[in-house]
Amino acid sequence: MIYSSELIKGTLKTIVLKLLADNKKMYGYEITQRVKELTFDKIQITEGALYPSLHSLEADGLVTTETEFIGKRVRKYYSLSATGKTKTKEKVSELADFMETMKFLLDIKTNTA
Amino acid sequence: MIYSSELIKGTLKTIVLKLLADNKKMYGYEITQRVKELTFDKIQITEGALYPSLHSLEADGLVTTETEFIGKRVRKYYSLSATGKTKTKEKVSELADFMETMKFLLDIKTNTA
């Protein structure tokens, strides 16, 4: 089962930011694979969604980039800026709050972690 | 605090369907007020978002409508069709699953209900 794509909307950037917060630096392809793996294939980030999203995070100054060459192939690493770290905490806690509200609204019982 | 609008995207129809499942029949304005009240003003559904959404649910055969007159004013009630009831269960459980996945992904601990 793969979630219908509407659900991803609005959470993609938060997912990416959180991953970067946990991993210091990651490159695009790595992010897609990590998410796929962590969610047991239920969330599959497409490249058409990810790259524009990363570029927009960079344009907003939330992430910085450094390019590396692996053989002849380019690899572009993304890291959180100071602003990005603050923003990540904000977005993660907003999403947590939103999920609590939705749980109440839909009367969903979540499992205890 | 009001959630940033990206978060609502993709969940609006599920919210509406769930409310209709619990309340048999509701009209548009009532839905906006109920959601506002249930979420302590944190989710405010705009009319520009709600009405097109309701119309699309009707076009897809998930809801049926009946018009009533309260004095001279029109009131349009929405109810779930049989298909709508099935679809509601699917969407609510998909959203519940998605929220579990997001909780894991973001390492968010939700409170026990």
Place this chain on the structure above:
DNA sequence: TCAAATACATTGGATTCTTATGTATATTTG
């Protein structure tokens, strides 16, 4: 060797929401 995987990126189109506007009736308050 040749398919699959790795790795970047962009473009066109669909969907979905916001903001603004429009119309009209009903109720509350100064």
Place this chain on the structure above:
DNA sequence: CAAATATACATAAGAATCCAATGTATTTGA
């Protein structure tokens, strides 16, 4: 009683965000 606010529907233009498709190129593994 006039004016503001609330009730109640609706649409249209524009922004944002994502998907599918496409493109380029290198590397790995069967």
